[in-house]
Amino acid sequence: MSLENLTSNYHDILANLGEDPNREGLKGTPLRAAKAMQFLCRGYEQSLEEIVNGALFQSSSDEMVIVKNIELYSLCEHHMLPFIGKAHVAxxxxxxxxxxxxxxxxxxxxxxxxxxxxxxxxxIAEAVQSVTDAMGVAVVIEARHMCMMMRGVEKQNSSMMTSVMLGSFRESFNTRQEFLQLIGRDS
Structure with missing residues (x-):
């Protein structure tokens, strides 16, 4: 991502909105917005191999491993507005x-x-599966979408839940149920 191009684009966006990008309150805003967008989209510059960095360890454990309440911040690809939530990964x-x-x-x-x-x-589910070769992977995400809260239907208290169950989590009702109970969700 070219910082110079992004800065120029934000300058144009402000001008096209009818703003003066050179007025006191907006001086430097195109650069700050460009840097913010680079930060918010830094996932494009990362790879799974770099993230994992060899941190796989031999283990005889075959019991469920859960990391819950992982905060997440993303941008919706339809409106480029934030959605904010938490992920539970097992x-x-x-x-x-x-x-x-x-x-x-x-x-x-x-x-x-x-x-x-x-x-x-x-x-997320497929990445965890691919690096761990796990018997199963489960991911549940609950998030609030600004594109639905700030515009459109303007529903302030709505949230969206999604899940992906792979392997033993998909095949076994009991495994799936244990996961959902441990993260505090009913099936």
Whole structure:
């Protein structure tokens, strides 16, 4: 992402809105907005291999591992407005476990791209599955979408929930139920 091009584009956006990009309150805003967008979309510059960085460890554990309440901030690809929420990620190890922080970093890598929540949920689940070769992976995301709250239907108290269940979480009602109970959700 070219900072210079993004800055120029934000300058043009302000002008096209009828603003004077050179007025006191907006001086420097195109550059600040460009830097903010680079930060908010930094997931495009990251890869799964860099995020995991070899943090896979042999383990005889075959019990469910859950990381819950992982904060996430993303931008909806339809309006480029934020959606904010939390992810719950679980996996059933199959001979190896992943470093705890890596799950949160995987969530962030995909969230820091223009997204829809449905795709984000699947991308996280498939990434955890691919690096851990787990017997199963489950991801539940609950988020509030500014594109629905600030514009359009303007529903302030709405939230969206999505889930993806892979392997043993999809095949076994009991495994899925245990996960949902542990994260505080009913099936």
């Amino acid at each position: 996996y059933m190890p199959n001979g190896k476990v992943i470093g705890l922080s890596k799950i949160a970093r995987i969530v962030d890598m995909f969230a820091r791209r223009l997204q829809i929540q449905e795709s984000l949920t699947r991308q």
